[in-house]
Amino acid sequence: MEVPRVGHSVSSPTSPCEDMIKNLSLDAIQLCEREGNKSLDSGIAEMEELPVPQNIKISNITCDSFKICWDMDSRSKERITHYFIDLNKKENKNANKFKHKDVPTKLVAKAVPLPMTVRGHWFLSPRTEYTVAVQTASKQGDGDYAVSEWSEIIEFCTADYSTVHLTQLLEKAEVIAGRMLRFSVFYRNQHKEYFDHAREAQNNKMLSSVKDNSGSHGSPISGKLEGIFFCCNTEFNTGKPPQDSPYGRYRFKLPAEELFSPKTNLYFADFYCMYTAYHYVILVIAPKGSSGDEFCKQRLPALDLANNRFMTCSEDEDGRLVFHHAQDLILEVIYTDPVDLSLGTVAEISGHQLMSQSTVNAKKDPSCKTCNISVGR
Numbered sequence: 315m316e317v318p319r320v321g322h323s324v325s326s327p328t329s330p331c332e333d334m335i336k337n338l339s340l341d342a343i344q345l346c347e348r349e350g351n352k353s354l355d356s357g358i359a360e361m362e363e364l365p366v367p368q369n370i371k372i373s374n375i376t377c378d379s380f381k382i383c384w385d386m387d388s389r390s391k392e393r394i395t396h397y398f399i400d401l402n403k404k405e406n407k408n409a410n411k412f413k414h415k416d417v418p419t420k421l422v423a424k425a426v427p428l429p430m431t432v433r434g435h436w437f438l439s440p441r442t443e444y445t446v447a448v449q450t451a452s453k454q455g456d457g458d459y460a461v462s463e464w465s466e467i468i469e470f471c472t473a474d475y476s477t478v479h480l481t482q483l484l485e486k487a488e489v490i491a492g493r494m495l496r497f498s499v500f501y502r503n504q505h506k507e508y509f510d511h512a513r514e515a516q517n518n519k520m521l522s523s524v525k526d527n528s529g530s531h532g533s534p535i536s537g538k539l540e541g542i543f544f545c546c547n548t549e550f551n552t553g554k555p556p557q558d559s560p561y562g563r564y565r566f567k568l569p570a571e572e573l574f575s576p577k578t579n580l581y582f583a584d585f586y587c588m589y590t591a592y593h594y595v596i597l598v599i600a601p602k603g604s605s606g607d608e609f610c611k612q613r614l615p616a617l618d619l620a621n622n623r624f625m626t627c628s629e630d631e632d633g634r635l636v637f638h639h640a641q642d643l644i645l646e647v648i649y650t651d652p653v654d655l656s657l658g659t660v661a662e663i664s665g666h667q668l669m670s671q672s673t674v675n676a677k678k679d680p681s682c683k684t685c686n687i688s689v690g691r
Contacts, residue, residue: 363390364390364393364394364450364451364452364460364461364462365386365387365388365390365391365394365450365462366386366449366450366462366463366464366465367384367385367386367397367448367449367450367462367465368384368385368386368387368465368466369384369385370382370383370384370446370447370448370465370466370468371383371384371429372446372468372470373429374429374431375470375471375472375473376472376473376476377438377439377440377441377472377473377474377475377476377479377532377689378433378434378438378439378440378472378689379431379432379433379434379438380431380432380438380470380472381429381430381431381432382399382428382429382430382432382446382448383428383429383430384428384448384465386450390452393452393460394425394450394451394452395424395425395451395452395453396422396423396424396425396450396451396452396453396459397422397423397424397425397430397448397449397450397451398420398421398422398448398449398450398451398461399420399421399422399423399432399446399447399448399449400420400421400445400446400447400448400449400464401420401421401432401437401444401445401446402444402445402446403439403442403443403444404442404443404444404445404469425450438472439472439531439532440472440473440474440475440531440532440689441471441472441473441474441531441532441536442471442472442531443469443470443471444469444470444471444472445467445468445469446467446468446469446470447464447465447466447467447468448464448465449461449462449463449464449465450462474532474533474534474613475530475532475533475534475689477613477614477615479532479687479689480534480582480583480584480614480615481615482687483530483582483584483585483685483687484582484585484615486585486684486685486687487582487585487593487595487623487624487643487685488623488624490593490642490643490684491595491623491624491640491641491642491643492640492641492642492643493640493641494623494626494638494639494640494641495548495550495553495638495639495640495641496548496553496636496637496638497546497547497548497553497570497637497638497639498569498570498637499546499555499567499568499569499570499658500544500545500546500567500568500570500572500573500574500647500649501544501545501546501555501565501566501567501568502520502542502543502544502545502561502565502566503545503559503560503561503562503563503564503565503566503663504561504562504564504566505562505563505564506562506563506564508562508564509564509566509655509660512655513655518654518655518656519652519653519654519655520542520566520652520653520654520655521542521652522540522541522542522606522650522651522652523540523541523542524537524538524539524540525537525538525539525540525541525648528586528676528677529584529586529594529596529676529678530584530585530586530678531678532689533583533584533596534583534613534614535583535584535596535598535613535614535648538609539583539598539606539609539610539648539650540606540650541598541606541648541649541650542648542649542652542653543646543647543648544573544647544648544649545645545646545647546570546625546637546639546645546647547639547644547645548639550641555567557663557664558663559663563662563663564660564661564662564663565660565661565662565663566655566658566659566660567658567659567660567661568653568657568658568659569657569658570627570635570637571627571635571637572653572657572658573599573647573649573653574599574619574625574627574637575627575635576619576627577601577602578599578600578601578602578619579599579600579601579602579607579610579611579616579619580597580598580599580616580617580618580619580622580625580627581597581598581600581610581614581615581616581617582595582596582597582614582615582617582624583596583597583598583610583614583648584596585685586676586678586679586685587678587679587682587684587685588676588677588678588679589679589682592644593642593643593644593684593685594643594644594645594646595624595640595643595644595645595646596645596646596647596648597617597624597625597645597646597647597648598610598614598647598648598650599647599648599649599650600649600650600651601650601651604650604651605650606650606651607650609650610650623640624639624640624643624645625637625638625639625640625645625647626638
């Protein structure tokens with residue numbers, strides 16, 4: 315794929331032109347990194363009549379790709395050799411575009427049949443709003459380009475991780491899960507006022523709430539799935555839950571079989587870290603046939619209750635349910651239905667409230683090689 319040679323620049327509808335070109339192969343597409351503030355006329359042949367792209371349409375959107383097509387009149391259409399595609403994060407529209415140099419925004423593609431697929435995890439992130447505009451160009455004999463006017467600016471938003479991407483995260487998490495430890499209770503820490511409100515205003519029930527934006531940016535459950543967070547990790551030397559918690563000094567504890575049994579389905583939702591050595595896996599328990607179960611079936615990889623590397627429920631020789639969790643991961647378990655406080659007990663913990671370990675709206679470390687995959691973060 316050819317790009318304008320170094321020293322030649324292409325004007326943009328939303329930002330200064332380029333004076334530095336990166337020759338990055340992208341099948342039929344290459345990227346040019348913007349820098350400098352040179353004259354918009356430098357290196358471009360005098361404007362000639364080339365068709366301006368009309369009625370731009372974006373389709374087949376994934377977390378790191380999309381298809382783009384447009385209409386053009388036949389005037390000088392045969393002279394078109396390239397398309398210039400100006401792609402910008404919407405949130406950065408009026409900001410300093412040179413601040414994040416790892417996000418190129420100018421694509422130069424040879425004129426191929428439309429629709430054209432634009433794919434690249436290093437400049438497209440999941441769940442992100444972008445603006446795009448297109449320009450047609452004709453490469454001249456001296457290497458300069460004649461270009462059309464820019465098209466209208468179109469907005470679109472990339473998608474969440476698909477089950478394919480989540481399966482890749484799952485497989486990476488399995489590598490570091492470690493051996494399985496026995497556990498018998500799920501627990502949830504909160505402040506005393508939380509449990510008082512559940513008793514007095516919610517008919518003695520903890521109600522589901524929408525998951526926050528912690529974890530992977532492309533997680534399909536963030537801001538969408540309703541549920542209640544629980545923990546199940548135990549201390550390896552005692553087999554009991556730790557006495558410290560970042561979420562409050564009061565702990566609701568209930569037998570594991572009240573939430574996790576053959577009457578439920580189990581799903582893998584995320585794998586992440588927060589710039590520390592600790593890694594977190596988010597699992598979802600959903601009663602079979604519930605609205606939460608239907609949500610997860612369409613978006614998350616299902617796990618075998620009795621045979622997975624993260625959290626299991628199986629029967630012993632006497633037919634009793636036994637439960638195990640992965641030792642080397644911190645599990646965050648979302649239960650998708652309301653939970654009655656009468657199923658367990660609330661008591662004050664004896665340890666400390668470790669606020670620094672809270673994962674509320676925590677952002678994933680995009681540089682960690684253990685828990686990232688080759689799509690937008």
